[in-house]
Amino acid sequence: MCIAATLGFAFPAGAQSLQNPVIGIVDVQRVLRDAKASKSVRPEVNRLRGEFQKTVKAQEQRLRKAERELARQRVILAPEAFAQKRRAFSEDARKAQENVQTRRRELDRAVNNTNNEILKKLIVVAKEVAEAKKLNILLEKRFVFISVRSLDLTKEIIERLDKKLPVVQIRVDSSGKGPAQGKK
Secondary structure (H helix, E strand, C coil): CCHHHHCHHHHCCHHHHHHHHHEEEECCCHHHHCCCCHHHHHHHHHHHHHHHHHHHHHHHHHHHHHHHHHHHHCCCCCCCHHHHHHHHHHHHHHHHHHHHHHHHHHHHHHHHHHHHHHHHHHHHHHHHHHHHHCCEEEEEHHHHCCHHHHHEEHHHHHHHHHHCCCECCCCCCCCCCCCCEECC
């Protein structure tokens, strides 16, 4: 994402005659990594991912056990009874897989919405800094090959963002009724 494109600066008609462009640079990835809001949500995201992995592992173990039991029963059950149990096992495995995929999507949606909440506030803060410094353009660092350090406004933007949005909470909506969103 290029911050310059989202700032929405209106350049005057004589913009081609601009003598000295005023440029700033921001390392968006560093802001998203180092901001207090990002740090505040990281432990909860890690906890939720850990719980998800435990659930998946438990389901996999349960299905493996059921499959072993089904294989053991193959020799003692009539073909029709075995086929019926095999269909029931297949349906159980399909439902478990759907459940895992649904929970993964819910978790990913919650994380993305929380990150978007931080990013929205970052854009507001970046605009404020650009206006305060009378910048013509604020570029994302990953699009800049070489620059002087004095153009880098990342630290100032992080400080302002930390004041405006020190904490964000992640919310996973498992009801399926709507998107999960990060909350302040």
